[in-house]
Amino acid sequence: MTVTDERPTVEVAEHQRLVTLKIRRYDPEVGPEATWQEFQVPVEKGDRLLDALHHVKWYIDGSLSFRRSCAHGVCGSDAMRINGVNRLSCKVLVKDLGEVITIEPIKGLTVLKDLIVDMDPFFEAFKSIKPFLITNGNAPTRERLQSAEDRARFDDSTKCIMCAACTTSCPVFWNDEAYFGPQAIVMAHRFIFDSRDEGADERLEILNEKEGVWRCRTTFNCTDACPRGIQVTKAIQEVKRALIFRKV
Numbered sequence: 001m002t003v004t005d006e007r008p009t010v011e012v013a014e015h016q017r018l019v020t021l022k023i024r025r026y027d028p029e030v031g032p033e034a035t036w037q038e039f040q041v042p043v044e045k046g047d048r049l050l051d052a053l054h055h056v057k058w059y060i061d062g063s064l065s066f067r068r069s070c071a072h073g074v075c076g077s078d079a080m081r082i083n084g085v086n087r088l089s090c091k092v093l094v095k096d097l098g099e100v101i102t103i104e105p106i107k108g109l110t111v112l113k114d115l116i117v118d119m120d121p122f123f124e125a126f127k128s129i130k131p132f133l134i135t136n137g138n139a140p141t142r143e144r145l146q147s148a149e150d151r152a153r154f155d156d157s158t159k160c161i162m163c164a165a166c167t168t169s170c171p172v173f174w175n176d177e178a179y180f181g182p183q184a185i186v187m188a189h190r191f192i193f194d195s196r197d198e199g200a201d202e203r204l205e206i207l208n209e210k211e212g213v214w215r216c217r218t219t220f221n222c223t224d225a226c227p228r229g230i231q232v233t234k235a236i237q238e239v240k241r242a243l244i245f246r247k248v
Ligand code: SF4
Pocket: 076, 159, 160, 161, 162, 163, 164, 165, 166, 167, 182, 183, 186, 225, 226, 227, 228, 229, 230, 232
């Protein structure tokens, strides 16, 4: 079957269908404004959006720029705004997205080119909450033991793959890049509630600041966006409660 468009003819095999990818393009070397560009892409039943984007890049327009690595929902590099919602392109099936699919970069971070944003503010927020085990005194001579119950206390927040889908779906972050954002708070939660860690007060003090946890307006966008199913808003609420009820 051959389907024609005003653009070049697209060959579509019997087991394929055509979808339109409407992609927000930006190249600072071409012009100061972003523009929308449409691509007709043949897809198969089990194709993910990442497969369709690869088709554009490999067979239609090699200048299309986007991040991806593992292609299996592990590395967190391909978060983008798909039909207005933050998703990982490697985890969403084209068949669930309709005939015309809009694809934009995640919001709130500076766009460098096409779907690639500057992740520096996101990683700075992550680093600022000290995402590592803090202990006092001498290094132990054996493994630090932890009960199954204590490990379960922060299990959900260990699942984060740092894709930024949560932080860049937050209206507070859209208006203020200095806000720590949901991901940094989830990562703080992972250590604050770890029974082996002794840096909880330090982290809580950091998150008590102007751009910290109190800026959260509990919109739940972050929880809805998380591809790992982390209860992001719940984690933020638990950190707020820890601040309210801490002993100092
Ligand atoms: S909490 Fe979820 S949405 Fe946020 S960075 Fe981690 S994996 Fe991505």
